Amino acid sequence: MDLSGLGEFGLIELIRERFASIPSHGCEGIGDDCAVLPLNTTESMVVTTDLLVEDIHFLRDRITPEQLGRKSLAVNLSDVAAMGAAPVASFLSLSLPPGVTGVWIDAFLAGYHALSTQFGVPLLGGDTTSARDRLTVSVTAIGRAENTHLKRRGDAKPGDRIFVTGYLGDSAQGLQDMLSGRDTPFIALHNKPEPFVNEGIWLGGRNEVHAMMDISDGIASDLLHILQMSGVGAEVSLDMIPTNTPIELAVAGGEDYKLLLTADVGAAARLAEDYKAKFGEPLYEIGRIVAGEEIRWLDRGNPVLLECEGFAHF
Amino acid sequence: MDLSGLGEFGLIELIRERFASIPSHGCEGIGDDCAVLPLNTTESMVVTTDLLVEDIHFLRDRITPEQLGRKSLAVNLSDVAAMGAAPVASFLSLSLPPGVTGVWIDAFLAGYHALSTQFGVPLLGGDTTSARDRLTVSVTAIGRAENTHLKRRGDAKPGDRIFVTGYLGDSAQGLQDMLSGRDTPFIALHNKPEPFVNEGIWLGGRNEVHAMMDISDGIASDLLHILQMSGVGAEVSLDMIPTNTPIELAVAGGEDYKLLLTADVGAAARLAEDYKAKFGEPLYEIGRIVAGEEIRWLDRGNPVLLECEGFAHF
Structure with missing residues (x-):
């Protein structure tokens, strides 16, 4: 089995099948823009997560750090919006290679912050670590909606x-x-x-x-x-x-x-x-x-x- | 400002300060093992996320794919447990460099699945993408607890x-x-x-x-x-x-x-x-x-x- 033969959707299908055996207690998983977790009888939480990998999703010298910070959140807020839900929180993880300066990080955070402020979405956590040579950004966004408003x-x-x-x-x-x-x-x-x-x-x-x-x-x-x-x-x-x-x-x-x-x-x-x-x-x-x-x-x-x-x- | 001078905790503090201006509507963010999002008057959801980066957190030839898959989830379930909460879902993102075979991925998923099954935690989503040369794993785990059970x-x-x-x-x-x-x-x-x-x-x-x-x-x-x-x-x-x-x-x-x-x-x-x-x-x-x-x-x-x-x- 070769990954290139499997493809992204083949891999997702492999994961979906393998994990179907674990009861999800009313949650909806892989297959839509967000997962859906029931909160109570009338409301649900939606969750989405996206990876942005240097030299795959972006070239560090062709996007400003402000733009990259903003875009990292934007693509996740887009998934939340696609469910008909309102974003309530985001989580940001960064792995940073040696060449990344504090100035760069500050600008990245400024872009992320600007979009967070625009839609009132607090940043509630994440993880920061070093990397050998390429930068990876992982963002998770959480939204909330009345069940009758959810679009699938x-x-x-x-x-x-x-x-x-x-x-x-x-x-x-x-x-x-x-x-x-x-x-x-x-x-x-x-x-x-x-x-x-x-x-x-x-x-x-x-x-x-x-x-x-x-x-x-x-x-x-x-x-x-x-x-x-x-x-x-x-x-x-x-x-x-x-x-x-x-x-x-x-x-x-x-x-x-x-x-x-x-x-x-x-x-x-x-x-x-x-x-x-x-x-x-x-x-x-x-x-x-x-x-x-x-x-x-x-x-x-x-x-x-x-x-x-x-x-x-x- | 240099990242190495800033350090991990300095960076987290920088992020915390910058985002403090955005109202969090009763959510608790950066500073504990998990963020806390109130669900209703008696219960909360907790959320944590961890990055595992090749050659920083693991060496791919010194850990089996089963072990790496299992550990990626384990470190997040540990954060949920540290809040006194029960895990209810996880999300797995993988960026895969060319050398990673389908056999490797299958074994990674087997390890992740084994721990998911052990504690009844469904995998509800994630993201899969390619990477140039090093593998990154990003996991988000969500837990749930009565407010009176939360430990900070x-x-x-x-x-x-x-x-x-x-x-x-x-x-x-x-x-x-x-x-x-x-x-x-x-x-x-x-x-x-x-x-x-x-x-x-x-x-x-x-x-x-x-x-x-x-x-x-x-x-x-x-x-x-x-x-x-x-x-x-x-x-x-x-x-x-x-x-x-x-x-x-x-x-x-x-x-x-x-x-x-x-x-x-x-x-x-x-x-x-x-x-x-x-x-x-x-x-x-x-x-x-x-x-x-x-x-x-x-x-x-x-x-x-x-x-x-x-x-x-x-």
């Missing part, structure tokens, strides 16, 4: 309209530009994702929102998770996807950190209106849930073949 | 008796033996710590237990945390410390993962009796809490000077 990947229904909360592809374009040495405004969008915290909480309160997740690997990959867990298919209109980039980056670039959601067809228009009124930005409708199990890509109504996959971590 | 570092009282739940120094001796190429039974004790999960839960239910923590950096360092947070001093009798190793390793070796606790003088003898009856092992009394702010080391009643510090991560 498995609740999409045929007929649902599919929405995203922002432009797709900017981050992937920024990564491409950065790696090819071009200096473009996309790089800042890659380095400074804005988690949809308030939007996620608000969408959590809307019953017509069925399935929700955040877009971290590109919708071509992420929407498949919703389809698989809901037992449905989807039609997505490429011409309706909001993007400033080539369509391949918009659907398969990854690290968008926008929300992807499905909403009851009868209430979808009203939901989009209310969202616009509340946040001043549109909910972008990109397609609909249908019977089936795959994504059918359409371009101005005509089926097209799209040969791409989401961002893979291996 | 700041509750030691003058007169309290100080106890530890097992022999000290074995792990440090094992590390020393491993690094010097000797093959001794201590190495297995270093690689396979036994968290005092059931003992921690039981001690949490005893009102006469005042302060508690787990011993990760050696009592010379760890007991100081209790003293500082409780505003007290201590007398520790070196001749009463249970150990099979030189006294320096017993007090400053680190990675013991035994529990260190203080108990009301009037009920301490009874506590030790009941503990022995329940677990078949003694609570080892090693000294007492006094007024002051330092540790006075005694050897058969005579003050001695002990020039050593706990294990430092920088």
Whole structure:
């Protein structure tokens, strides 16, 4: 058995199967943006954790320490928002190689602190240690929601309209530009994702929102998770996807950190209106849930073949 | 500002100060073995997280993958136990360099799974990613306890008796033996710590237990945390410390993962009796809490000077 053959999702599946034998006492584990732990009869806690590894997820000389600190928290708050939950705490672990100065750490913490303050999320703990040569950041975020507000990947229904909360592809374009040495405004969008915290909480309160997740690997990959867990298919209109980039980056670039959601067809228009009124930005409708199990890509109504996959971590 | 000058505890203090401005809504953060998040009027959740970094915390060719998987969870369950809480879930993140095979991962998971099963702790999530060259393991553990059962570092009282739940120094001796190429039974004790999960839960239910923590950096360092947070001093009798190793390793070796606790003088003898009856092992009394702010080391009643510090991560 070789890891590269296993892949990230294969490894996660291996872990899920192996640990299925341990009773989880009403908790929901691997398979959604966050785990869900019941607090009482009406509320749950959600938990998510992400690793950012130097030279895999970031290049230390291509992102400022402020940006990296901020982004480390942002990607976790995005997962909490994707559940319809409000973030209540974060935990930060850092392994620091010798070259990292106190000035660098201070700037990293400033970025982490700025986003923590923006959404009122206290930092309640973590771990700090040295490393031989590469920096690793591990963040755990905890959120809280009423059970009726929790949004999961498995609740999409045929007929649902599919929405995203922002432009797709900017981050992937920024990564491409950065790696090819071009200096473009996309790089800042890659380095400074804005988690949809308030939007996620608000969408959590809307019953017509069925399935929700955040877009971290590109919708071509992420929407498949919703389809698989809901037992449905989807039609997505490429011409309706909001993007400033080539369509391949918009659907398969990854690290968008926008929300992807499905909403009851009868209430979808009203939901989009209310969202616009509340946040001043549109909910972008990109397609609909249908019977089936795959994504059918359409371009101005005509089926097209799209040969791409989401961002893979291996 | 240089990181090596700052040190691990300096860095933690820097983080604590910087984030003190964000309201924590009744949560307790940095400063104890776990953060405490209130669930309702009678119960709290505790959260802890630890990083294990290759070539800092372990050498991949000196610990079996089973042992590393088990130990990654063990050190976190030890923190949960130190609060008097019962573990309810864990989260595992792994960054895997190219050389790591599927067979290695499978064995790592087997070790993690064995300890999870032993204490009925479900694995509810995590993150898996690649790494350039060194492996990092990040585990977050969550526990739950009645508020009246929670034990903190700041509750030691003058007169309290100080106890530890097992022999000290074995792990440090094992590390020393491993690094010097000797093959001794201590190495297995270093690689396979036994968290005092059931003992921690039981001690949490005893009102006469005042302060508690787990011993990760050696009592010379760890007991100081209790003293500082409780505003007290201590007398520790070196001749009463249970150990099979030189006294320096017993007090400053680190990675013991035994529990260190203080108990009301009037009920301490009874506590030790009941503990022995329940677990078949003694609570080892090693000294007492006094007024002051330092540790006075005694050897058969005579003050001695002990020039050593706990294990430092920088």
